[in-house]
Amino acid sequence: MNKKIKKIPLIQKTSKTFLWIGLVLMLGSTVVLYYYLRVVLQAEVEEELRSTESRIEKSIEEGGMDYQLPPVAEVVKVDKLDMEILKDTLIYDPSQNELEEFRELSTFSSINGQNYRITVRALVVESENILLAVVLSYLAIILVVFIFLFYLNKSRNQKVWHPFFRNLEQMKSFSLTSETPIELMDSDILEFSELNDEMTTLTNKVRADYKNLKQYTEDVSHEMQTPLAIIQAKIENVINGEMLEDTQYEQLTSIQKDIQRLTQMTKRLTLLTKIENNQFLKKEKLDISRQLKKNIQDFSEISTISIDFxxxxxxxVDMDSFLAQVLCSNLISNAIKYSTGHKNILVNAQNGKVTIANAGEKAIRHPEMLYSRFYRESDGAKSTGLGLAIVKRICDLYGFTISYHFEAGMHHFTVSFIE
Structure with a gap:
């Protein structure tokens, strides 16, 4: 089973992408800048140390006094020369009365026949403060620029995509039954303009095809009623006539039933088509319980099965009164057709639900197919296979839910009229 993908708005998607990319670039550039400046400042400190060391050597060569300024500079006579040392160290600074971190350069030189160890130091804290100030300033500037670009990009995207969203709303409100042409917002973007042309062509074609199909369905349904009625009348005349053998009588009776079934099927298919095309727009507040009572009274007069209500x-509910009558009638008719044994049909209305139960030998094998057109569990029942399909379409039209379960030898169909 495929995992359902979470849907998010287009502008939010593009803004989120811009946000994450911007944050990654901002943090990455800040880290790079920090280490780059740190290397640069360290190089500057070392250059300053070497410059100071050179000036001290020159002063000693010219016969000046040994330069001493602890802890910044120290000159010490040594017995032998050694390797140059460059390191970080902690030294107590009397002026600050605390340990301070210094960058220390120690060199060994032979000047005027005497060996010296010249040590110069530079305070590292100042360079770290400069580095921190630069990085924070850069981060603040980048953050301001990023926020500005983010909202600029978002507003620009909204403006660019506005025709698309406007046309999307128009497509959502598109109706096959409406004669009002769809009004799409034009755009200077080529792809949006091409999309508008394709949508206009498509909606016009779909609407034209719908009208043709609707007209064809209505014409076929109307035209079939007359010849079927004529055939029915002629068969009745033949059946009521004299000199009719038993075999002929049975065949004509079977033909008569098939014609009645065909007539009923034509009417139901027409009704199903009208429901699916949303041709029942009239609504009124009515009581389903009262409608059920009327239908039960009508069926009780022609059915041998008792109905307990x-x-x-x-x-x-708020719905079309004709569809309410069809809904109740089809549910009761289905229960009567498929009821077995001598148990009464049970109809119950409570808690915003209507349950109709009829006797059955076993549960339906494929309950998921119950509401499909022309589906019948077996060929024994002479029905059109459209009754429950019509019930399901009516429920879908008004947001009702229908469910089925088998319990204690009874088929239960429940329609819930509450959300």
């Missing part, structure tokens, strides 16, 4: 409360 328990009304615990009124269930008020």
């Amino acid at each position: 328990e009304i615990c409360e009124s269930i008020w």
Whole structure:
């Protein structure tokens, strides 16, 4: 099973990408700048130390006094020359009365026949403060620039993508049944302009195809009713006539039932098409419990199966009254057709739900197929296979939910009218 991908708005997606890339670049450049400046400042300190050391050597060569300024500079006579030493060290600074970190350069030179160890030091704290000040200043400037660019980029993206979002809203409100042409916002972006042309062409074609299909369905349904009614009437005349053998009578009766089934199927297919095309826009507040009671009374007059109806409360809904009658009628008709044994059909209305239960030998093998067109669990029942499909489409139209379960030898269909 594929994992569901979390959906986020386009502007948020692009802004989030810009945000992360900007933050990574900002932090990365800050780290690079820090180490680069640290190397530069360290090189400057070492250059200053060597310059000071050179001046001290020159002063000694010219016969000046030994230069002493602890802890900044120290000159000590030694017995032998040694290797140059460059290191960091902690030295007590009397002026600050604390240990301070110094960069120390110790060189050995032979001047006027005497060996000297010349040690010069530079305070590292000052260079670290300069480094920190530069990095913080850079970080503050980059942060301000980043925030400015972020909001500039976001506002620019919103402006660039505005025609797309506007047209998307137009597509969401597009209706096949509406005669109002879709109004798309033009854009100076080539791809958006091409998309508008394609959407306009597509919507016009879909609307034209829908009208043609709707007209074809209505014409076929209307035109079929007349010849079917004529055939039905002629068969009735033949059946009621004289000199009809038993075999002929049975065949004509079977033909008559098939014609009735075909007529019913045509009407239901037309109704199903109208429901799916949202042609029932009229709504009124009505009581489903009362509608069920009316339908049960009608079926009780023509059915040999008893129906027990328990009304615990009124269930008020906003829907088309004709579809409410069709919904209740199809549920009861389905229960009557597929009921087995001698148990009564049970109808219950309470807690915003209607449950209709009929006797059955076993649970339905494929309950997920119950609401498909022309689906029948077996060929025994002579039905169109459209009753529950119509019920499901009506429920989908108004946001109701229908469910099925088998319990204690009874098929239960439950329609919930509450969200």
